[in-house]
Amino acid sequence: MSIYSDFRSVQDEIYKCMKCGNCQEVCPLYKATRKEVTVARGKIGLLEMFVTGEAEMTAGMAERMSYCTTCMACNEKCPCGVQFDRILLAARAEGVRRHGLHPVKKTAFTALRLQRFFDFGMRTGSRLQGAIFSRVAGRDYGARMRVDMGLLGRKKVFPRLAAKPFRADRPTVYVPRPRMKAAFFTGCMINYFYSDIGEAVLGVLKRNNVEVSIPEEQGCCGVPASVNGDVESARALARRNLKAFEASGADALIVSCSSCGSAWKHSYERLLEEDAVYRPLAAKWAARAYDISEFLVRVIDYDRESLGRIERKVTYHDPCHLRRGQNIFLEPRAILRSIPGVELIELQKPDRCCGMAGSFCIVHPDLADKVLAEKMADVARTPAQTVATGCPACRLQLWSGLINTGLPQDAVHVVQLLNESYERAAESGATRA
Numbered sequence: 001m002s003i004y005s006d007f008r009s010v011q012d013e014i015y016k017c018m019k020c021g022n023c024q025e026v027c028p029l030y031k032a033t034r035k036e037v038t039v040a041r042g043k044i045g046l047l048e049m050f051v052t053g054e055a056e057m058t059a060g061m062a063e064r065m066s067y068c069t070t071c072m073a074c075n076e077k078c079p080c081g082v083q084f085d086r087i088l089l090a091a092r093a094e095g096v097r098r099h100g101l102h103p104v105k106k107t108a109f110t111a112l113r114l115q116r117f118f119d120f121g122m123r124t125g126s127r128l129q130g131a132i133f134s135r136v137a138g139r140d141y142g143a144r145m146r147v148d149m150g151l152l153g154r155k156k157v158f159p160r161l162a163a164k165p166f167r168a169d170r171p172t173v174y175v176p177r178p179r180m181k182a183a184f185f186t187g188c189m190i191n192y193f194y195s196d197i198g199e200a201v202l203g204v205l206k207r208n209n210v211e212v213s214i215p216e217e218q219g220c221c222g223v224p225a226s227v228n229g230d231v232e233s234a235r236a237l238a239r240r241n242l243k244a245f246e247a248s249g250a251d252a253l254i255v256s257c258s259s260c261g262s263a264w265k266h267s268y269e270r271l272l273e274e275d276a277v278y279r280p281l282a283a284k285w286a287a288r289a290y291d292i293s294e295f296l297v298r299v300i301d302y303d304r305e306s307l308g309r310i311e312r313k314v315t316y317h318d319p320c321h322l323r324r325g326q327n328i329f330l331e332p333r334a335i336l337r338s339i340p341g342v343e344l345i346e347l348q349k350p351d352r353c354c355g356m357a358g359s360f361c362i363v364h365p366d367l368a369d370k371v372l373a374e375k376m377a378d379v380a381r382t383p384a385q386t387v388a389t390g391c392p393a394c395r396l397q398l399w400s401g402l403i404n405t406g407l408p409q410d411a412v413h414v415v416q417l418l419n420e421s422y423e424r425a426a427e428s429g430a431t432r433a
């Protein structure tokens with residue numbers, strides 16, 4: 001029984017909770033609000049009443065399920081092993097079955113399913129963005145909305161939309177006698193905003209003799225739809241991506257976004273549990289999916305001899321869906337430490353959520369800002385010059401926080417620093433002494 005199809009599938013998970021409240025200690029939303037509804041225990045209490053028939057799942061109860069960044073810190077802390085993320089996803093799907101989707105979300109997820117239409121919209125948006133966004137003074141990146149449209153407000157800093165999507169006309173990167181053939185799943189953030197991360201992924205793989213193709217028919221990973229309870233859209237997107245990668249003939253699938261990685265490794269199998277055709281494909285590609293840092297460190301043992309020097313103090317933010325969703329936290333640090341001249345300075349709480357959480361920061365912008373403020377205070381305590389992370393969505397949130405807090409650091413993906421290091425060595429003709 002899939003968590004996405006039948007809420008009863010998480011009934012036992014709900015009963016595991018002994019209401020000890022340990023999850024309060026780690027929940028970023030509880031820390032920001034001190035309200036029980038924001039923590040796992042509060043939501044489980046409500047859902048228990050629904051399971052036992054003491055309460056209906058009203059629109060109000062469904063709305064309370066939006067108070068979660070899906071950071072999974074409570075899963076890790078829970079002495080009873082409650083997997084709250086499973087409960088929450090099932091509850092949100094149940095809420096949509098009973099009360100439907102908010103019209104804005106419905107429009108957004110329908111557009112994501114119509115990839116060519118979405119692509120056209122983003123290209124048009126890129127041409128019109130000057131009318132909607134103004135550049136952030138004193139920075140060569142980032143833009144804010146000119147008018148407060150009531151969603152993210154005027155404070156939020158966005159990356160500028162790329163003039164052309166990253167995947168447009170992108171040929172396979174061939175290398176002579178490749179050691180492996182990989183296919184790159186870019187995700188929407190890299191395709192439309194952060195093409196610099198995509199370029200770094202291609203650059204690093206090429207230097208390590210890996211051939212990379214970018215399957216054209218890929219689309220959104222489906223996480224925005226699945227975490228908001230739109231199971232049918234998430235399934236449609238999962239099937240499209242599986243079909244595209246199955247046709248690629250690649251040995252490995254590379255992602256550099258933590259949510260996309262979690263989708264390929266975990267969500268697709270759960271979403272397609274009852275689909276006899278696509279479930280085996282989901283299992284096959286889950287086994288072949290790698291975060292870029294995991295692939296470099298664990299699979300190909302990347303070249304450390306051709307790295308150039310970057311004199312920089314760097315700190316690292318763990319994306320929740322990389323650290324807790326995929327157990328990847330050593331690999332990005334190993335990469336940073338391997339770059340000559342980079343000094344890695346740990347945050348006090350590197351794995352504390354940054355507050356981005358996809359649509360969470362749109363639905364609850366003030367709360368997202370409070371969570372982000374904690375992260376910024378942590379960054380400000382370090383002498384770091386750069387904040388590195390392993391996810392483009394976290395990078396966006398960190399950018400916004402750094403700029404709005406007046407901190408001078410830039411935020412980059414780890415793979416960008418690695419690529420920069422290779423490029424420096426290539427430019428100077430020097431290799432590591």
Ligand code: SF4
Nearest residue numbers: 017018020021023078
């Ligand atoms: S820590 Fe686990 S058992 Fe304790 S209240 Fe939270 S979810 Fe329930």
Ligand code: SF4
Nearest residue numbers: 027068069071072074
């Ligand atoms: S997943 Fe994170 S935000 Fe959600 S209840 Fe658990 S600790 Fe709080």
